[in-house]
């Protein structure tokens with residue numbers, strides 16, 4: 001299990017096991033077992049909620065761009081905000097729709113061969129009485145920035161056409177998954193955990209893929225994963241996973257399963273379509289069976305809409321943020337002339353924030369301009385000019401060309 005410390009080793013191992021013959025039939029069996037395991041979980045019918053669309057909260061156009069069942073945060077909505085993204089503008093990524101779940105009847109069911117004494121259930125009240133922890137963590141969709149593969153690189157990718165607003169930072173309070181797993185009687189032989197959501201099953205191409213779920217190695221589950229029931233000091237809102245969601249720091253958003261209903265703990269590696277079909281890197285630069293990944297990359301965004309109108313001939317202050325799943329941001333360079341000249345941006349805010357806020361003064365001449373921001377993190381990761389292509393459009397890390405008009 002110590003090998004699981006190293007994600008690259010884990011990825012290779014999983015790939016090997018995948019190739020070693022997990023058949024389609026095994027996958028279907030796993031899916032069926034998962035659904036059966038969840039049958040005991042209580043979930044109110046979404047019809048009991050008043051929700052008309054897939055998202056419950058208000059989506060005013062000045063804060064969000066609606067993309068199918070998802071809502072992207074507009075970056076102009078972060079102007080003047082601190083490190084946290086308020087709930088009213090936090091992006092929502094729903095495979096189907098937000099279920100309305102009554103915390104009083106909800107149970108978290110933990111089951112599987114990786115437990116010593118059989119299945120265990122926790123009520124909401126029981127979880128709330130366990131020792132709590134508060135962490136500030138980023139949730140970012142693996143496909144954040146996907147649309148730039150097409151608009152900047154001329155490449156065809158499939159999936160939600162996010163610009164840069166498929167990311168948010170919040171303060172999450174909850175109980176450590178390690179606390180709950182230990183109380184549930186975690187066996188030393190446990191290998192993977194598979195958290196599953198209580199939202200409607202995901203059906204695509206006429207195939208019911210079952211509840212949204214993606215396995216995590218026990219090593220990560222015990223390290224820093226939270227079962228969160230509060231977001232920015234409020235009970236977890238419906239769209240963000242009420243009553244309880246996973247928060248998996250540093251890993252792609254799909255790991256942070258919302259509306260958690262069950263967790264299978266296995267003594268064998270687990271698979272779901274969310275680590276075999278989706279959230280995998282496919283394309284000419286990857287093996288035919290794809291490549292596993294868990295972490296996001298490095299990005300920067302201006303707190304402006306694309307095409308924003310700015311006053312010409314006056315000094316103004318450009319603001320933005322940069323973030324890297326690998327660690328803190330060391331510096332950010334900004335160009336206001338399409339990438340010909342670069343200046344160091346000034347850091348704003350304290351050290352150790354989930355993202356680095358920055359600013360730069362600029363006096364634009366009348367006309368159209370292209371703004372660019374390029375971050376480098378403490379490990380030397382820098383945003384490239386071109387992101388590595390993959391057919392599903394994940395991990396866009398290239399410098400984004402942000403048009404503005406000064407008048």
Ligand SMILES: Nc1nc2c(c(=O)[nH]1)N[C@H]1C(S)=C(S)[C@@H](COP(=O)(O)O)O[C@H]1N2
Pocket residue numbers: 090091092093094095096139140141142168196197198199212239240241252253254255256257258259
């Ligand atoms: N049950 C469930 N959990 C889920 C999802 C989902 O559709 N269903 N979407 C995932 C994805 S792809 C992302 S990016 C994050 C988004 O979290 P948010 O909607 O709170 O911003 O939730 C993840 N957890």
Ligand SMILES: [Mo]
Pocket residue numbers: 093140141142143252253254
């Ligand atoms: Mo996502």
